Amino acid sequence: MKRITRTSLIAALSLTSLVTSMSADNLSEAFTNGKIKGEIKSVYSNSNFLGKTKSDDITTVGGSLGYVTGDFYGFKAGATAQVSHVVSENKNNSVFASDLDASGAVLSEIYIDYKLANTSAKAGRQFIYTPLVSSAIDGKSSESLIKDSFEAYLLTNTDIPDTVLVAGYVDKYQSKAASTNIGSFRQFEDGAYTLYVKNNSVENLELQGQYLNVNGLAVNADRENLYFQMDYKLGMQTLSAQYLSSTDESKAVNLQDGELFGIKATGPLGISNLGYVVAFNSSTKDGDVNLGAGTGTTDTAFTAMPVNGGGVPTRANTDTLVGGIVIPITDITTVAYAGNSWSNGGLGDVSAVGAMAIYPFYKNFLLKANYEHVETENTIAAAGIVEGNTDVTRVYLSYKF
DSSP states (O other): OHHHHHHHHHHHHHHHHHHHHSOHHHHHHHHHTOEEEEEEEEEEEEEOGGGOSSOEEEEEEEEEEEEEOOOBTTEEEEEEEEEEEEEEEEOSSOTTTTTTOOBEEEEEEEEEEEEETTEEEEEEEEOOBSSSBBOOOTTSTTOOSSOOEEEEEEEEEOOSTTEEEEEEEEEEEEOSEETTEEOOEEEEEEEEEEEEEEEOOSTTEEEEEEEEEEOOSSTTOOEEEEEEEEEEEETTEEEEEEEEEEEETTSOGGGSEEEEEEEEEEEEOSSTTOEEEEEEEEEOSSSOOOOOBSGGGGGOSTTOBTTTBTTTTTSTTOEEEEEEEEEEETTEEEEEEEEEEEOSSTTOOEEEEEEEEEEEEETTEEEEEEEEEEEEEEEEETTEEEEEEEEEEEEEEEEEO
16 A cells, blocks of 8 residues: 555656646646536435334435546546535434435545556546446436545556456545445555456457455455456347356355356337346355445346345345336336345345336436335344335436536
């Protein structure tokens, strides 16, 4: 870590020297050609997690404002600030403690990006989107008012035709929420290394692979993750397969290893503009599957639910089947879906049904509403092991500029 800090300092001093040696006009032009983007957003949610007698509900407003400079001899710099405010809250069970229950502001991105030929180096606070290291993803279960972020160092290379290589080191992590405040950047264990590869050299076929190694702060707390995905386009249909394995040394010896297989099919049904998605995941080890770093990884499993994510299908020795139909009616896109998870231990069988509606009612304005009902076979209550139902409603209103 000290070596990385020294390297970053040397890079910063070199950049300063370069900037002072170039003409002021060039630097001014880089800022003039910069781009600003942002979002104003409001989220309402209600949940009676695992059959609680009283529901939690929360309304938040906030958004983000980002700026990226134009190119300056291969250099670019960027920054994104996020802000959130809890307008109203009925907190009975702290369901939203790590998600929406956050007020304050945070500078989630501030980075330097340098590109030379087919290689780029990006250092600083940044959003990352890969299968095993991922910030929250818009339109997925991980979406919230605030995105989580990483302090990281990434090298990206495209010298090999139709191939993207990414090597990275993650130093710190900013969560969405922490004790009713927006999360701040804190040390991410003792650092994490990752290598990601994507290849499109075969027509209609995309291959992805990623490796993640997390150095635990505590003794015997290291984690390793390995991920592969294949997507093949067959006409209008897309057939996909995935494999994920994980080792978490902080667990008991017989529960450290997790393994997940998955297949998925998506495409149009050929009836008007209807679409479909069918997905199946099977975990085959005695340990739960660790999904990696960042809340966006909760959407990596093919059978991740649109509201509750992929926690259920990644349990040990669990099979999960999910299906959905996409129904476009005028300007509103509606998705109806259902899923079931079979397991002999822990939560037992879990079934879910849900619907979501997406309505872009004006330029850059988007309204989304999600509802999901989940029935869990085994939950712990005062009466012992009983069934527990969870109903979650979420409404998003967003304006992007």
